[in-house]
Amino acid sequence: MAQKILIVEDEEALAASLELKLEHTGYHVVRAHNGREALDILDKEKIDIVLLDLVMPEMNGFETLEELKRRGNRVPVIVTTNLSQGEDLQKAKGLGAVDYIVKADTPLKVIVARIQEELADR
Secondary structure: OEEOOOOOOOOOOHHHHHHHHHOOOEEEEEEEHHHHHHHHHHHHHOOOEEEEEOOOOOOOOHHHHHHHHHHOOOOEEEEEEEEOOOHHHHHHHHOOOOEEHHHHOOOOOHHHHHHHHHHHHO
């Protein structure tokens, strides 16, 4: 059975591109548009890894990471964002993110490779 990736991204074009690339690579993809939707999905489905944007409506990525930490979440989270400040990276890692990728600086194939590395380590 294919591993399942949750993409939490409010930018539709990017989410669709990531989904297409990941499904082409053999993963099953589920999408959420904000942190609240992501938490609902994580409550109902077995997810192997989460790609989490930080800047989203309703519930942002930092709030989502805080809630996941509070719940004792064990699903690895890779933050994918355009926030490139060091303090954002430190905050995300402090809340349990396994990696922090700046989308504007990173081709999709590199994001896919990072997911593959993380899942191979599990």
